[in-house]
Every structure is written in structure tokens, then in C-alpha cells.
Amino acid sequence: MGTVAIFGAGVMGETLLSGLLRGGRSADDLVITERRAERAAELTEKYGVRALENVEAAKVADTLVLVVKPQDIRGLLAEIRDHVAQDNLVVCIAAGITTGTVETALADGRAVVRVMPNTPALVDQGMAAVSAGRHVSPAQLEEAKALLAATGKVAEVPEYLQDAVTAISGSGPAYIFYVVEAMIEAGVVLGMPRTMATELVVQTLYGAATMMRETGQHPTVLREQVTSPGGTTAAALRELDDHKVRAAFITAMEAAAKRSAELSGA
Numbered sequence: 001m002g003t004v005a006i007f008g009a010g011v012m013g014e015t016l017l018s019g020l021l022r023g024g025r026s027a028d029d030l031v032i033t034e035r036r037a038e039r040a041a042e043l044t045e046k047y048g049v050r051a052l053e054n055v056e057a058a059k060v061a062d063t064l065v066l067v068v069k070p071q072d073i074r075g076l077l078a079e080i081r082d083h084v085a086q087d088n089l090v091v092c093i094a095a096g097i098t099t100g101t102v103e104t105a106l107a108d109g110r111a112v113v114r115v116m117p118n119t120p121a122l123v124d125q126g127m128a129a130v131s132a133g134r135h136v137s138p139a140q141l142e143e144a145k146a147l148l149a150a151t152g153k154v155a156e157v158p159e160y161l162q163d164a165v166t167a168i169s170g171s172g173p174a175y176i177f178y179v180v181e182a183m184i185e186a187g188v189v190l191g192m193p194r195t196m197a198t199e200l201v202v203q204t205l206y207g208a209a210t211m212m213r214e215t216g217q218h219p220t221v222l223r224e225q226v227t228s229p230g231g232t233t234a235a236a237l238r239e240l241d242d243h244k245v246r247a248a249f250i251t252a253m254e255a256a257a258k259r260s261a262e263l264s265g266a
């Protein structure tokens with residue numbers, strides 16, 4: 001994999017950087033670029049990696065990981081275009097940005113992999129989906145997967161599904177945190193101290209997630225096991241159905257996928 005350069009060291013850039021270091025990669029093989037000087041200094045200090053200008057980083061890198069906002073991708077690609085070599089691998093993490101967009105902005109024949117990761121990568125429980133562009137060799141695709149595998153699970157998906165991936169696992173952690181916030185709020189309404197409600201909700205989420213993964217049972221079966229006839233859960237779920245929560249999730253995730261598709265023209 002040689003030297004990996006992370007372009008844009010914000011939330012996701014730091015998440016990937018720290019994951020690669022936890023995965024055993026040497027700080028000497030990692031460089032970052034960051035427009036905000038104070039942020040670059042913070043990460044240099046914290047992780048012992050070099051911070052370079054974009055062009056310098058492109059020159060030394062074997063693998064270039066683009067982690068700027070979709071709106072900043074085109075400017076970044078224009079800056080580094082002439083320094084991306086034929087045998088480099090370019091991994092683009094920006095929501096909505098297609099491999100075709102990146103390929104067009106670079107010189108002919110460059111290897112581009114599109115990836116949608118998520119923030120649980122920070123605790124090595126990430127879910128990343130990868131799609132290869134037109135000029136990626138099987139070995140380069142494996143390399144991209146290995147890069148992401150340092151921070152969690154990796155799936156390969158056809159690129160047309162990346163907008164759906166973004167709506168599901170990319171943005172997904174935010175929906176879960178939103179539900180957790182609502183459940184904590186409900187605990188407070190029921191008279192429970194906030195810290196206690198938080199502990200109960202977070203452990204319930206962790207337990208439920210672990211059950212889904214470890215039993216392999218469908219969520220419907222697990223939900224039915226909790227729902228006693230005429231009981232408390234049935235009363236609560238009826239309210240959620242009356243408030244169209246399931247339909248709201250579908251509409252919300254359709255909106256996320258639509259926005260991802262729109263960002264391709266960012």
C-alpha cells in the first residue's frame with residue numbers, strides 16, 4: 001500500500017487516519033493535508049504524521065484518499081491532477097461523487113475506487129461499501145478494501161447502489177443517535193434523571209444490536225419476542241404506527257439517497 005495520503009482531515013479524515021494507525025500502519029507511511037492550519041497542527045501533534053500541501057502529498061503518495069466535502073472535490077482534483085501517477089490508487093469518500101467524475105478530472109486511466117464509510121469506524125465498528133471505477137485492477141480493489149477493513153466491515157457494491165448505501169449506513173448512525181436522543185427525552189418526561197435514562201437507552205441499543213448480530217434472527221422475530229399480547233410494547237408500537245414512524249424512515253432515507261445523487265453535480 002506504500003504511503004497513504006489523506007486529503008482533508010476533518011471528522012472522517014481523522015477517523016480513517018486513527019484507524020490505520022490502530023491497525024498497525026506506521027505514522028511514517030501516512031501523510032495528511034488540511035486547509036485549516038490549526039487542524040493540521042492538532043493532528044500532527046496527536047498522531048505524529050506529516051502534514052503537507054496537496055501537491056506535495058500527491059507526489060509522495062501511493063494511495064490518495066480524498067476526504068473533503070463533495071463541494072470541495074473538484075477544486076482538489078484540479079490541484080492534484082498532474083501529480084497522480086498511473087500506478088497510484090485514488091480512493092474517494094465524498095458522498096455522491098461518482099468514479100466517473102473523479103476519472104474525468106484526472107489524467108486518462110487512473111484507478112479510482114468510490115467508498116462510503118461511516119463514523120462508527122472510530123471504534124472499529126465501521127461499515128464501508130466500495131465500488132471500483134473503470135481502471136481498477138483486482139489487486140487495487142483488494143488494497144482499497146484492506147484500507148477500510150482496518151476500521152470495520154467492508155462490502156463491495158455495484159456503484160448504482162452507492163446513493164442507497166449513503167442513505168442507509170453512511171447517514172445511518174445519525175438516525176440511530178436521533179432515536180436515542182428521543183428515547184432519553186422520553187425517560188426524562190417519565191421522571192427519570194437524564195444520566196440514568198442515557199445509560200438505560202445506550203445499553204438497550206447495544207444489547208439489541210448485539211442480539212441481531214449474534215442470533216442472526218430477523219428483527220421482526222426479535223421484536224415479536226418483546227411484544228406480549230395486550231402488553232406494554234404493543235401499546236407503544238401502536239403509537240409509533242399511528243404516528244407513521246416506519247413511513248417517515250422510508251421517506252427520510254429516500255431524501256438522503258436523492259440528496260446523494262444531487263451531490264454528484266456539486
Ligand SMILES: NC(=O)C1=CN([C@@H]2O[C@H](COP(=O)(O)OP(=O)(O)OC[C@H]3O[C@@H](n4cnc5c(N)ncnc54)[C@H](O)[C@@H]3O)[C@@H](O)[C@H]2O)C=CC1
Nearest residue numbers: 008009010011012034035036067068069070072094095117
Ligand atoms: N461525516 C460522516 O459521517 C461521513 C462523511 N463522508 C464524506 O466524507 C467527506 C468529509 O466529511 P467530514 O469529514 O464529515 O467533513 P469535514 O468538514 O469534517 O472535513 C473535511 C475537511 O477537509 C478540509 N478541506 C476542504 N478542502 C480542502 C482542500 N482542498 N485541501 C485540504 N483540505 C481541505 C476541511 O478544512 C475539513 O477539515 C465528505 O465528502 C462526506 O460526504 C462519508 C461518510 C460518512
Ligand SMILES: O=C(O)[C@@H]1CCC=N1
Nearest residue numbers: 095166169170171172
Ligand atoms: O451527511 C453527509 O452528507 C455525509 C455523508 C454520509 C454521512 N455524512
